[in-house]
Amino acid sequence: MWLLIVLVWLIIWAGGTYWYLFGKRSPFSIESVRPPGPRVFDQKVRDKVLKQGFSLDKVPKDLDAIVIGTGIGGLTVGATLAKAGKKVLLLEQHDQAGGCCHTYIEKGFEFDVGLHYIGQLHENSLLRIVFDQISEGQLEFQKLNQHFDTIYIGSDNEKHEYTIVSGKTEMEPHLMKQFPNDTEAIKTFFKIMKTSAKKTHYLATLKLIPKWLPLFLLKSGIANLMSPVFRLSGTCATDFANTLTRNKDLQLIFSYLFYGVPPKDSSILINALLIQHYKRGAYYPKGGASEIAFHIIRTINKYGGQCLVRAPVSQILVNGKGEAYGVKVTKGKEEVEIHAPVVISNCGIFNTFQKLLPPEIQIKQDIQDRLNMMKNARGSLLVFSGFDGTDEELGLVSTNFWMFKNNDMDKSMDDYFALSKEEAPDNIPMMFITMPSSKDPEAKIRHPGKSCMTILIMVNYEWFEEWKDTTVRKRGDDYFNYKMRFANNAFNWACTLFPKIKDKLVFQDVATPLTNIHYLGAQRGSMYSAEHNLDRFQAEAIARNRCDTPVKNLYISGQDVFSCGIAGALHGGLLCASTVLNHIVYIDLLFLKKKLKRRKARELAQLAKKKQQ
């Protein structure tokens, strides 16, 4: 009798698992990808897609899901659900869609606000396949120079220069050449990079299976026997680097892609993954970052969905049973309700839980528990500079520059963030320089004779807080003068590398954490929403920070699900789509990848045959 019960239970379990994994139609197919069409330069045509203003009559009938926020995470979940047959509505508070992927054009210069380079876009990579699917083949990427990053440590004559090149077999030996006494350390670090990349899907899986299971596997120690990745994700980057080498420059290079958290508070897995991300090449969207939203929204439209801007969501509607059933959108002085059985928030965990949920739900213990796992990330300050002259004339290149005043990142970040508001602008310890006009081959067509540069610095929100209640572009002289102190110091530092730009500067604008609040809806002007600290990447925290929430029918997407970055937030969107559809779309993608690889092999074989004939 017992045997029979166990057998029946096993059959039901196996059937259920099979149905969960394979029982639903894939939203993806080879056939949906078509060759890229001609680039659309007409701004009016682009605005019709990217700046479609909100009004109730544009909302599709019988919605299946509402997505709040149109960053890459929201676009990914929106397009995936749309292709799976769901009727979706994306709502954006800003006047153009794209979140960190939007660009802004002023005085003939075009600047990215949150995309400087993306990795892992080589042919048939998972990321490339996803972009092809959600843009139906319309997004094209420019591969940047093999030498994609330069790192300077020190200042003036005491500067050390290191270069990072991409290439499956080139990246590691190139670094070894620059650190001949530390080849073993580099070898070990690259092994960690490989393990991290190969096994990250284990961490993602923690978010997809019923919560009790990963918690059991982690608490019992079984997970650690299965893979080192669970322990690695909770390992401190500084501690790990200390075990590898005493060379402080090399230690810095293991964490050089800074994101506002000192290495002593960050995860070695994340820092290794960031470098691994660019191993097969660094890429930039042809036509600029706004191409991403432009093409993905067109896909959403094609499948009956809609993306509307100037649509700030003021509240997520929750019924008496504690289930989300729609949103309130502010339209002028009014608030309008839109209903749907699923609400997906891609505007960050803090906005979602602290601003958009009704107050009586916000205070619930399970919501507070989720919030307590995260804290707001640091703010950023961007200096946008436009020059009268081409990249070639001014010596600007597609390589990015990471500048550090010294090689002790832990100390310099601690010291810097502890500075007073007055002291901070004159003591910038590190910055990032990038030239969007040198990366996009079509920038010359869109903005002939011009070039531009963006400089990125991390800052404390508190340094700008006194102006938080002022209106954008009317924040007053004190604010302007204060942000210009950062800008002037950073720009002068950049001029030490590019002396020709100084006399050709014709445009400059500075974005602060207050700008991030206004245009990106980022709480406290955080650059990457929730901080990417060590606590967040403990395996148990990863398992608990899921797309489903304590509020039924409310889901989280984007960079707060797994990690920031275009790729990280896109995976947040895919994980969310898998949760909403109750179907792991990654399995569909893996099957598709296999098919594409087989097709490629056939094409190569045919080509070889033709050559022989």
Ligand SMILES: Cc1cc2nc3c(=O)[nH]c(=O)nc-3n(C[C@H](O)[C@H](O)[C@H](O)COP(=O)(O)OP(=O)(O)OC[C@H]3O[C@@H](n4cnc5c(N)ncnc54)[C@H](O)[C@@H]3O)c2cc1C
């Ligand atoms: C300066 C900077 C440089 C970066 N450089 C790179 C890079 O080179 N490579 C890389 O891979 N990554 C980079 N990133 C990170 C990457 O851009 C982000 O991690 C990623 O794009 C976040 O996507 P998301 O969809 O999660 O959120 P977001 O893009 O932030 O989208 C959230 C959206 O929600 C909207 N919103 C907020 N509140 C509401 C509301 N109440 N109602 C309606 N809409 C709302 C916002 O306006 C916004 O459009 C950079 C980020 C920054 C800030």
